[in-house]
Each structure stands twice: as structure tokens, then as C-alpha cells.
Amino acid sequence: MARMSMIEALRDAMDVMLDRDPKVLIFGEDVGYFGGVFRCTAGLQTKYGEERVFDTPINESAIVGMAVGMAAQGMRPCVEVQFADYVFPAYDQITQEAARIRHRSNQMFSCPLVVRMPTGGGIFGGQTHSQSPEALFTHVAGLKVVLPSTPYDAKGLLIAAIEDPDPVIFLEPKRIYNGPFYGNHTGKSVTWASHPGGEVPEGHYSIPIGKADIRREGTAVTVLAYGTMVYVAEAAVEQTGIDAEIIDLRSLLPLDVDTICASVQKTGRCLVVHEATRTSGLGAELIAEVQEACFWHLHAPILRVTGWDAPYPHAAEWDYFPSPARIARALTQVMEA
Structure with a gap:
């Protein structure tokens, strides 16, 4: 390794x-x-x-x-x-x-x-x-x-x-790409959380496409995320102390619907996080899949935290991104519903 x-x-x-x-x-x-x-x-x-x-x-x-x-x-x-x-x-x-x-x-x-x-x-x-x-x-x-x-x-x-x-x-x-996995933007400065990389085996190995990874086990709410947002979601969960289960989708097509639905059926609550714009983003499909398969297990409406429905705002990109604070507020809202 x-x-x-x-x-x-x-x-x-x-x-x-x-x-x-x-x-x-x-x-x-x-x-x-x-x-x-x-x-x-x-x-x-x-x-x-x-x-x-x-x-x-x-x-x-x-x-x-x-x-x-x-x-x-x-x-x-x-x-x-x-x-x-x-x-x-x-x-x-x-x-x-x-x-x-x-x-x-x-x-x-x-x-x-x-x-x-x-x-x-x-x-x-x-x-x-x-x-x-x-x-x-x-x-x-x-x-x-x-x-x-x-x-x-x-x-x-x-x-x-x-x-x-x-x-x-x-x-x-x-x-x-190079380590830092999220930033909090305050004024004109960005504070990065450092990330030391990860352990990678030498030589050939493969991971099946279409299989999600349960990054954090929990019983209170399921958080669906991918890419950078997995780390931002982890930071939000740490802030709130909520016993959330975080699923890293890894494969967006095909989706690992079995892993997603097994988690939501266990927790009864779901939050979707992605950086892309809200309208017609992948979150809409995730919510539809969960609602169709898990409706009778849900204790609260499914929420999503996403980017804005606007052209990418260069000067305000750190406000555009789902932040730990935005995700934390959504987690609290889901739990209180």
C-alpha cells in the first residue's frame, strides 16, 4: 500500500x-x-x-x-x-x-x-x-x-x-485532486481542511461500477453524496452530532439503488447533496428513486442541498457551494420534521 x-x-x-x-x-x-x-x-x-x-x-x-x-x-x-x-x-x-x-x-x-x-x-x-x-x-x-x-x-x-x-x-x-477537500469562505479568504491522501494498493485491482460505498454508518438519516460533497457532508455531520449514514454513490449511472434504499428504509429520513445546480440535477432522480421505493418508510420529506440555479458565479463560488453550515441546517430540518 x-x-x-x-x-x-x-x-x-x-x-x-x-x-x-x-x-x-x-x-x-x-x-x-x-x-x-x-x-x-x-x-x-x-x-x-x-x-x-x-x-x-x-x-x-x-x-x-x-x-x-x-x-x-x-x-x-x-x-x-x-x-x-x-x-x-x-x-x-x-x-x-x-x-x-x-x-x-x-x-x-x-x-x-x-x-x-x-x-x-x-x-x-x-x-x-x-x-x-x-x-x-x-x-x-x-x-x-x-x-x-x-x-x-x-x-x-x-x-x-x-x-x-x-x-x-x-x-x-x-x-x-491534491489533498484539500473542502473550504470555508469568509470574506476574501478560504480556509482549507487538509487531507493527506489515501492508501492505495500497488498493481492491478478494480472496483465494480454500480456499487456505492457506505462511508459512515448511522441510524438517524441517510445522506446521499458524491465527490467533494462526501467530505463536506462528513464535516456537517460532525458539527451536528446527528447519527447520519453517509453513502458515497461513486457510480452515478448505474445507481446502486439497493444500497440507497436499504439505508433509507433503516433510517426513515434522507438528505441529498450535490454541487451542481438544483433544477434537474441528479438529486431530483435520487429523490424520485427513494420516494418510489421507500415512501412508507419515510418519517420526513426528502431534502436536498445543491448549487444555485444560476450560471456559475466566479466571484461568489464559495457561497454557491453546499457548505458544512448549509448541510447542517438541512440535517437539523430533516430531523425536526
């Missing part, structure tokens, strides 16, 4: 798969010589050569389109879109081509493609480097959507995604 940041764990996963499978390719904007804007692919081109790890033009549609063709012919491309905000030119390729190949070809072709994207805010990147578009992909049949919160999960899930026979959207919460 080695202690790694999420960036190091992701790089290790790609290293393992490049070494293990000659069909694996890594490409995207600046991922080769430069090692990626966040250095996730640093050193891989030197180790595996420019035919296995290479740079592309700034053209997301071409990056993903080329990867779809490669995947349909038996390669296993793992491509990087530099920020999730940049993926929209490639949305057609992902949703109309990659997601449909297996079904349009009557199982003659598959598309073992991974699209990696840093997602979410917290790096003062402004409107075009901070969005959380996960709900746009969870609506698309034929895709899998993954969003890890720990280095251990990041490596295991990325290996599983590269080995998967179908396309996987792999979202990486950049706010926890």
Missing part, C-alpha cells in the same frame, strides 16, 4: 493499464509531453512512447470522435477532456455515437471508451472551468458515469472503466 493523492492514483491506474494491455491508449489536450494541466498523465509518454500517449489539437469533437472509431475497432482509448466545461463540442459524439454503437449494430460492435474530465469548482477557475455537468450524461442510455471521492476508489474505478466493454464518463472532482 502506498499513500497517494487522487492525481497520483489516477496516474497509477493508467500506468497499470498501459503496461497490462497494449490496446490501451491515452490521448487528449496536453496529456503527453506536458503531462496534463493537472499532471495526471505526467511521465506516461516518456515511459510508453508517443504512439501510446499523445497530444491532440484543441478539438474535443475530434478527440472523442477518433476515440469512438478506435474503440469500435478493438482499441481501448482513455481520453482526457481538459475540463468538463469543454466537453460540449463532443457531446454529440458521446451521446449519439459512443452510447449507441452496441445497440445500433445489434451487438456486432462495442465501444470500450473512457472519457476523463475534471469536474466541479473550487480552483477559482471561473464559469468555463468549474461546471458540474454529470446530470447531462446520466440521462443517456448506453453510458456509465463514475465520480470517485478517494484515491483508492479513483484507481480502482478507472481500471474498471478502462476494462469495461462500453463507454464510461469518468468525472474527477478537481477540488480534491
Whole structure:
């Protein structure tokens, strides 16, 4: 076991798969010589050569389109879109081509493609480097959507995604790439809570896509979260002292409905937390799933704490984020209902 940041764990996963499978390719904007804007692919081109790890033009549609063709012919491309905000030119390729190949070809072709994207805010990147578009992909049949919160999960899930026979959207919460996992914004300063990384096994291992992780067991209320918000929710629970059960979804599509519903049926209460905007966010689907399966077990309405229904507010991003204080208030409200 080695202690790694999420960036190091992701790089290790790609290293393992490049070494293990000659069909694996890594490409995207600046991922080769430069090692990626966040250095996730640093050193891989030197180790595996420019035919296995290479740079592309700034053209997301071409990056993903080329990867779809490669995947349909038996390669296993793992491509990087530099920020999730940049993926929209490639949305057609992902949703109309990659997601449909297996079904349009009557199982003659598959598309073992991974699209990696840093997602979410917290790096003062402004409107075009901070969005959380996960709900746009969870609506698309034929895709899998993954969003890890720990280095251990990041490596295991990325290996599983590269080995998967179908396309996987792999979202990486950049706010926890290098350690700090949440911040409290006061005036013009941000106070970070430090996070030392996590223990990650050496070599090959995988985590099944579609399986949530119970991060904290409890009996009073179920909190559903993913990515950075798992840590923020943990901080809120510590503030309130409420015996909450925190479930890290990890896989957004498919959802682990069994684990979610077993928890809510035990606790009788549910709170959903995500950074993306409220309206039509993934929280709405989570609430619908819980209400349909657990209605007669609920003791209170299901609440959600989310980002605003507004364009990403660069100057006020730390007010936009669900904070420990906002989540704590919602937990108290659920418990008092």
C-alpha cells in the first residue's frame, strides 16, 4: 500500500493499464509531453512512447470522435477532456455515437471508451472551468458515469472503466485532486481542511461500477453524496452530532439503488447533496428513486442541498457551494420534521 493523492492514483491506474494491455491508449489536450494541466498523465509518454500517449489539437469533437472509431475497432482509448466545461463540442459524439454503437449494430460492435474530465469548482477557475455537468450524461442510455471521492476508489474505478466493454464518463472532482477537500469562505479568504491522501494498493485491482460505498454508518438519516460533497457532508455531520449514514454513490449511472434504499428504509429520513445546480440535477432522480421505493418508510420529506440555479458565479463560488453550515441546517430540518 502506498499513500497517494487522487492525481497520483489516477496516474497509477493508467500506468497499470498501459503496461497490462497494449490496446490501451491515452490521448487528449496536453496529456503527453506536458503531462496534463493537472499532471495526471505526467511521465506516461516518456515511459510508453508517443504512439501510446499523445497530444491532440484543441478539438474535443475530434478527440472523442477518433476515440469512438478506435474503440469500435478493438482499441481501448482513455481520453482526457481538459475540463468538463469543454466537453460540449463532443457531446454529440458521446451521446449519439459512443452510447449507441452496441445497440445500433445489434451487438456486432462495442465501444470500450473512457472519457476523463475534471469536474466541479473550487480552483477559482471561473464559469468555463468549474461546471458540474454529470446530470447531462446520466440521462443517456448506453453510458456509465463514475465520480470517485478517494484515491483508492479513483484507481480502482478507472481500471474498471478502462476494462469495461462500453463507454464510461469518468468525472474527477478537481477540488480534491491534491489533498484539500473542502473550504470555508469568509470574506476574501478560504480556509482549507487538509487531507493527506489515501492508501492505495500497488498493481492491478478494480472496483465494480454500480456499487456505492457506505462511508459512515448511522441510524438517524441517510445522506446521499458524491465527490467533494462526501467530505463536506462528513464535516456537517460532525458539527451536528446527528447519527447520519453517509453513502458515497461513486457510480452515478448505474445507481446502486439497493444500497440507497436499504439505508433509507433503516433510517426513515434522507438528505441529498450535490454541487451542481438544483433544477434537474441528479438529486431530483435520487429523490424520485427513494420516494418510489421507500415512501412508507419515510418519517420526513426528502431534502436536498445543491448549487444555485444560476450560471456559475466566479466571484461568489464559495457561497454557491453546499457548505458544512448549509448541510447542517438541512440535517437539523430533516430531523425536526
